[in-house]
Amino acid sequence: MLDFQHDILPLKNIIFRTALRIVLNREEAEDIVQDILVKMWEQRNELEKVNNLEVYALRAARNLAIDRMEKMDNRHVSLNSNVHDRPDSETAGGDALLAKKEADFFIADTINALPEKQRTILQMRDIEGKSYKEIAEVLSITESDVKVSLFRARNELKEKIIEKKQLFL
Amino acid sequence: MDYKYIEQLLESYFDCRTTLQEEQILRSFFSQEDVPGHLAEYADLFNYEVEAREEVLDEQFDERVLAQIKQSDKPKARSIRMRTRHFAPFFKAAAVVAIVLTIGNAAEHAIGEHAAEEDNVMAIDPYTKASDVQQVIRVKDMSKQAKTQTKNDSIIGITTQDERQ
Secondary structure, three states: OOOOHHHHHHHHHHHHHHHHHOOOOHHHHHHHHHHHHHHHHHHHHHOOOOOOOOHHHHHHHHHHHHHHHHOOOOOOOOHHHOOOOOOOOOOOOOOOHHHHHHHHHHHHHHHHHHOOHHHHHHHHHHHHHOHHHHHHHOOOOHHHHHHHHHHHHHHHHHHHHHHHHHHHH | OOHHHHHHHHHHHHOOOOOHHHHHHHHHHHHOOOHHHHHHHHHHHHHHHHOOOOOOOOHHHHHHHHHHHHHHHOOOOOOOOOOOHHHHHHHHHHHHHHHHHEEEEEEHHHHHHHHHHHHHHHHOOOOOHHHHHHHHHHHHHHHHHHHHHHHHHHHHHOOOOOHHO
């Protein structure tokens, strides 16, 4: 028998981060987590047969997030700009903490500008540490396909990082 | 110090040939204070990735979802959540349309009446029969009514087949 607090609720954070990376909006992402957890609870009898609950949850969450993403306006909002103020780029160099925040925004913005498939795969591999096999299952694609998208995502980041460095030379 | 190993790992990383363990080694390396100059820019990337994993939901979330679970467990009561914030843009747009049409309608009435007065004057000449003038005025009134009718329909947004007939 599946127990909500023991088996389903613990998935909340990885579902949240995955949904957040797709919809780029905290409120929206929280709604999605809630919807998925409740739905899983309501289907707990069928879920007994599922061997990897996390993969199941992430697949459902991603599909729901993509739906919501397409219904929202096409805004590229940085994850962090929902919560913090953006530092003034002129003063960023003078204060170590500001410089750190500015670097975070830069990376976040670059990731969030990637197409959904690439940034979801990057999220699952580089941030959540999932195997190619698991990622392939969540996205319903081949491992080879996962690697291709991951390659593109990582190298786009590399390019932007090098570009940024050259601007300061 | 020789950073050859890290540089090789980095190259492998961007070629997607690293294992999860090797990627963890890269993250650990870049999390330290003294990262050599020529590799420093990659520190931002790996450190961001570590921090991004620390995004979590709080207890208030737990409370909300547990409350909803209890609701859905009740035998008949299924809560239908209408998230009004999602409908807000729709209501706003509908309000704007209603205002624009109301103003447009009012303006047309003002212009329409003015024009009608002129037409009535022009329609009545010595050679026009009285009955013809009556006919013209009646047609104008009908067309004005018809316009008002369709405007009201579009604010509501529904025109049934019966109404059309």
